Amino acid sequence: MFDPDTELVKRAGQGDRAAAQALMARHLPKMMTLARRMLGRQAEAEDAVQDAFLKLWTHAARWEPGKAKFETWLYRVTMNKCYDRLRKRPGASLDEAAEVVDPTPAADAVLANAELGGEIEAALQALPERQRAALLLCHHQEMGNIEAAEVLGVSVEALESLLARGRRTLRARLGHLK
Amino acid sequence: MDDDAMWAEALLKDLPGVPAPAALERRILADFDRVAARRRGWFASLSGMVWPGAPAWQPAAVLAAALVVGIVAGSAVPLEDTTEQAATIALDAPPSFDLGEAS
Numbered sequence: 001m002f003d004p005d006t007e008l009v010k011r012a013g014q015g016d017r018a019a020a021q022a023l024m025a026r027h028l029p030k031m032m033t034l035a036r037r038m039l040g041r042q043a044e045a046e047d048a049v050q051d052a053f054l055k056l057w058t059h060a061a062r063w064e065p066g067k068a069k070f071e072t073w074l075y076r077v078t079m080n081k082c083y084d085r086l087r088k089r090p091g092a093s094l095d096e097a098a099e100v101v102d103p104t105p106a107a108d109a110v111l112a113n114a115e116l117g118g119e120i121e122a123a124l125q126a127l128p129e130r131q132r133a134a135l136l137l138c139h140h141q142e143m144g145n146i147e148a149a150e151v152l153g154v155s156v157e158a159l160e161s162l163l164a165r166g167r168r169t170l171r172a173r174l175g176h177l178k
Numbered sequence: 179m180d181d182d183a184m185w186a187e188a189l190l191k192d193l194p195g196v197p198a199p200a201a202l203e204r205r206i207l208a209d210f211d212r213v214a215a216r217r218r219g220w221f222a223s224l225s226g227m228v229w230p231g232a233p234a235w236q237p238a239a240v241l242a243a244a245l246v247v248g249i250v251a252g253s254a255v256p257l258e259d260t261t262e263q264a265a266t267i268a269l270d271a272p273p274s275f276d277l278g279e280a281s
Contacts, residue, residue: 012210015214015217015218017207017210017211017214020207020210021207024203024206024207028198028202028203028206029195029196029197029198030195032195032196032197032198032202033195033196036196037193037196042196045196046198046199046202049198049202049206050202050205050206050209053206053209053210054206054209054213057209057210057213057214058213061217120189120190120193121193135186135190136190139186139187139189139190139191140190140191140193142191163183163186164182166186167182167183167185167186168182170186170189171182171185171186174189177189
């Protein structure tokens with residue numbers, strides 16, 4: 001399995017700053033977008049992404065090529081950092097949230113609408129985290145089902161179930177669009 | 179792809195990306211520098227103080243070269259002849275025992 005990041009990760013692990021910058025340039029925009037859409041809050045998203053990269057820097061020297069695709073691993077780390085923050089929110093429980101759809105978007109999400117231009121962001125924020133993650137990975141980040149399932153740590157069947165429920169809920173809310 | 183999937187694809191595909199602020203890039207690189215400095219260890223920290231900005235192999239190579247030059251110079255340059263001086267000292271020294279006393 002050819003991984004275009006292997007060489008850069010190896011060099012970053014040896015302290016090569018240019019390699020670290022190249023890795024950041026390649027992956028930061030996607031990670032930032034994912035975290036921002038997952039969390040709905042800019043500051044939290046930045047912290048989550050920074051934590052994910054810190055984990056990358058500390059693990060780069062021990063990175064074993066061929067074990068996993070680097071990008072998949074980085075997505076997974078970023079997603080876990082997002083989950084950590086969602087769990088820390090007052091009154092939040094990821095397991096409960098995974099089952100219950102919040103009918104009203106959070107205040108932050110409402111504010112975010114102004115910058116993101118719309119109902120789509122609010123509707124995404126109102127989805128349970130895992131459904132939101134599945135939709136974002138497959139439809140926004142254009143990831144295949146197998147890779148997305150790997151990122152989320154679920155089976156492909158479970159991912160498809162999350163996708164189906166997420167799409168239905170989203171369409172029920174935003175059916176008037178498109 | 180079913181109808182819901184096509185609908186979601188059309189809706190989400192074109193959502194704009196979220197640009198990463200320059201300050202975040204600086205924070206991430208500062209983290210990298212801290213981790214790299216910690217990994218390099220004491221020798222690199224010391225060489226960084228003596229020879230800032232250079233990779234660790236440069237001060238290490240200079241130290242090794244200095245050692246080699248010192249050893250070569252030490253073995254190639256002839257020592258001053260001290261044999262005569264050592265003999266004189268030996269003759270001037272008082273005897274450590276007296277043969278006459280013993281008999």
